[in-house]
Amino acid sequence: MNADMLRVKGVSKSFGGIKAVDNCNLNVERKSIVGLIGPNGAGKSTLFEIITGFEQPDAGEVFFRNENVVGLPSFKIARQGLVRTFQIPQALNKMTVLENMMLGPQLQRGEKIWNVLLRWPQVKKEERAVREKALSVLDFFDLLPMADEYAGALSGGQKKLLSLARTLMTDPEMLLLDEPFAGVNPTLSKKLIGHIHELKEEGITFLIIEHGIPYIMELSDTVYVLNKGEIMTSGEPGDVISDRCVLEAYLGDTDAQGG
Amino acid sequence: MIDYLVTILLIAGIYAIFALGLNLEWGFTGLLNFGHVGFMAVGAYTTVLLSMNNGVPLLLSVLAGMVLAGLLGAFLGIPTLKLRADYLAIVTIGFSEILRYLLLNEEWLTNGPIGLCGFPRPFQDLVPIQSYNLFFLVVVLSVLVIIYSGIELLIRSPWGRVLKSIRENEEIATSLGKHVFSYKVQSLALGSMIAALAGSLLAFYLQYINPRNFMPIETFYAWIIVVLGGSGNNKGVLLGAVLFWGFFSGSRFAQEYLPLSPTQVGSMRVMFIGLMLIILMMFRPQGILGKKEELSLER
Ligand SMILES: Nc1ncnc2c1ncn2[C@@H]1O[C@H](COP(=O)(O)OP(=O)(O)OP(=O)(O)O)[C@@H](O)[C@H]1O
Numbered sequence A: 001m002n003a004d005m006l007r008v009k010g011v012s013k014s015f016g017g018i019k020a021v022d023n024c025n026l027n028v029e030r031k032s033i034v035g036l037i038g039p040n041g042a043g044k045s046t047l048f049e050i051i052t053g054f055e056q057p058d059a060g061e062v063f064f065r066n067e068n069v070v071g072l073p074s075f076k077i078a079r080q081g082l083v084r085t086f087q088i089p090q091a092l093n094k095m096t097v098l099e100n101m102m103l104g105p106q107l108q109r110g111e112k113i114w115n116v117l118l119r120w121p122q123v124k125k126e127e128r129a130v131r132e133k134a135l136s137v138l139d140f141f142d143l144l145p146m147a148d149e150y151a152g153a154l155s156g157g158q159k160k161l162l163s164l165a166r167t168l169m170t171d172p173e174m175l176l177l178d179e180p181f182a183g184v185n186p187t188l189s190k191k192l193i194g195h196i197h198e199l200k201e202e203g204i205t206f207l208i209i210e211h212g213i214p215y216i217m218e219l220s221d222t223v224y225v226l227n228k229g230e231i232m233t234s235g236e237p238g239d240v241i242s243d244r245c246v247l248e249a250y251l252g253d254t255d256a257q258g259g
Numbered sequence B: 001m002i003d004y005l006v007t008i009l010l011i012a013g014i015y016a017i018f019a020l021g022l023n024l025e026w027g028f029t030g031l032l033n034f035g036h037v038g039f040m041a042v043g044a045y046t047t048v049l050l051s052m053n054n055g056v057p058l059l060l061s062v063l064a065g066m067v068l069a070g071l072l073g074a075f076l077g078i079p080t081l082k083l084r085a086d087y088l089a090i091v092t093i094g095f096s097e098i099l100r101y102l103l104l105n106e107e108w109l110t111n112g113p114i115g116l117c118g119f120p121r122p123f124q125d126l127v128p129i130q131s132y133n134l135f136f137l138v139v140v141l142s143v144l145v146i147i148y149s150g151i152e153l154l155i156r157s158p159w160g161r162v163l164k165s166i167r168e169n170e171e172i173a174t175s176l177g178k179h180v181f182s183y184k185v186q187s188l189a190l191g192s193m194i195a196a197l198a199g200s201l202l203a204f205y206l207q208y209i210n211p212r213n214f215m216p217i218e219t220f221y222a223w224i225i226v227v228l229g230g231s232g233n234n235k236g237v238l239l240g241a242v243l244f245w246g247f248f249s250g251s252r253f254a255q256e257y258l259p260l261s262p263t264q265v266g267s268m269r270v271m272f273i274g275l276m277l278i279i280l281m282m283f284r285p286q287g288i289l290g291k292k293e294e295l296s297l298e299r
């Protein structure tokens, strides 16, 4: 048995001629925070799509808690507790912020039509609990004043926050966050980083794509660098960031390190 | 005059039920069903054939029509609902036309273009014939109240929340562990059952059914009613149905005062409905009861 929460083994994926992900290997230990960085178009988001079943890999395996999840439909992977957010801020626009949140919890009783028609009191009771929880999570994310607004009226940054908050409603085992701080103001980002650390202590495992190097330094236990579809290097954040090749990949310029 | 009003309300009530089914599919789930009338025909013919030839009790034959329509809805949805939205539109319109041709040609069963009449109506022995329409109006309105309240309950429940999330963004729904496909099938099946119920009521009201009652235009009447009132707004559907049939029947009066033949008035009517829709789209694209704010929230 393996202690890793997530193991990606030899995963490849091409779109037409482009090798978006090329023979990637990546491990995420239980209760750790792993950062995934790399230049634009490196294949980070594509790797997320594959892990969460939104895309099928051409080759390779993805083990979540020692079970190969390749081929499982994405909603089933989510139900196992492996939940992702999207890079482009998206919300359920014509639903309120609160409704967005209340959609989160998995396998709610009232999501079955028979229970709605025949067990209304139980559904109602569960609904109250879900609502309480949603409100308290919204409060944490400074979104409480927006609870009854349409989610479509939120700014891009607020939509990012909402999608992170919504994943927390699912009681996840592991979260895959695609650029969670893009467009979020620095103060709130700091607060979020603190909260992600707390959630880690509570037992949630994270894999986070982020371009902001300072955020990655503060957050991660381990960092992987993806470049042109391949894992270039991995290790402690401090070591990886000072790696010459990494800087080269990011800046396309060897001299940048010295300058 | 009262008789006239009763007739308008009857047909408006039946079409309100019919359009509520479509609104569940389109307004709340985002499914494009262009063959809604096919399920209405299934309800009408199943009810009539079972009760007339086989002596099945009326309530049972209505339920049988609904179950059959629900199964057919699921049957059409299963191969198409995983594909892009327009596939469902093509398959449903194809289904409703194939069904109509079957009804026209399988004369041994449906009596072809001549259609079926002389079938039993609910409580026909107890209610005097002069007041039957009034009685039947009460029946239709009661069914309408039940269907309306049922749908409202469902769409305000967590089940309805999942439907709405699918309408808004399937990927988000999936990423939260919702089995999008299964909910789409449920929505289509339920909407089809409601259409079948409207079909049975229509048969009782008309006392005579034939395939021409189920032309594709009937589907678009339901669409007009939904768009007129405001997609995703059940109250709007009720209002839309009354306005639509009020106008539709009112234009018959016009015939007496206009120097036009009945065919010409019929064409004028369609033109006028088209014109009204264009004006609506210009000034109130969200429908009469739709919420303006929602328009600016499209993705
Ligand atoms: N569905 C798709 N069809 C075709 N090409 C795709 C698709 N998805 C991704 N690609 C291509 O795969 C490559 C990797 O894209 P990906 O979105 O994974 O990069 P990324 O590392 O997330 O970049 P960024 O930091 O800009 O978000 C790109 O060249 C992209 O154009």
Ligand SMILES: [Mg+2]
Residues within 6 Å of the ligand: A044, A045, A046, A087, A178
């Ligand atoms: Mg990306």
